[in-house]
Amino acid sequence: MDDEVIEWIERVAGFLTQEYGLPPIAGRVLGRLMACDPPEQSAAQLAAAVGASRASLTTNLRLLLDAGLVGKRLGRGERTAYYRVDDDAWQRVIRRRIAALGSFRDITKAGIELLERDGGRAARVRSADAAFAWLAEAFADAGEPK
Structure with a gap:
């Protein structure tokens, strides 16, 4: 992603932290999922993109899943879960x-x-x-x- 998109993701994270009390990692993950291509990302891809440990990412993904902002999909015969923001989320x-x-x-x-x-x-x-x-x-x- 280019620097402008990364800066926008940081703005998303800052807003969600300030206005809704979400952890910055959750905001970065959500911003990333709103802007990434392809729209589905694995936990490993997300962790690398937002600079989060696997444990921190898991906690923050659970928060976003529970809020209904992020969906999770397991591919048929795959062990990897993919996360995305649905268009109507x-x-x-x-x-x-x-x-x-x-x-x-x-x-x-x-x-x-x-x-x-x-x-x-x-x-x-x-x-x-x-x-x-x-x-x-x-x-x-x-x-x-x-």
Whole structure:
């Protein structure tokens, strides 16, 4: 990969570390898988590309697999696993996160009912509920990504 792509991968890693608390290696692996050709890479290829030990790579791949950002494939009759970012991975992850945020609204509604007698505490929960309601409405109106 050329220097500009490597720099972009580092930007991906920095963003994911700062905004989501992912380890830098996980961010580098994800950035690499978003930009590499061929789109599937073995653990050995990824470890060499991002400068990670095999143990660190395994831990970070597990994190990305569990998050749904990276998929794993074993070829028929092969012992080597190949990893990739599916074209719809981001859409699936974002939908799952939005659904989780929406389900927190059930908790805020229950909190409002529970805390109605105490205006101060109920007001803070109402504020959270309003934020989640706004978010749900914004995404309901957004439609499909293009």
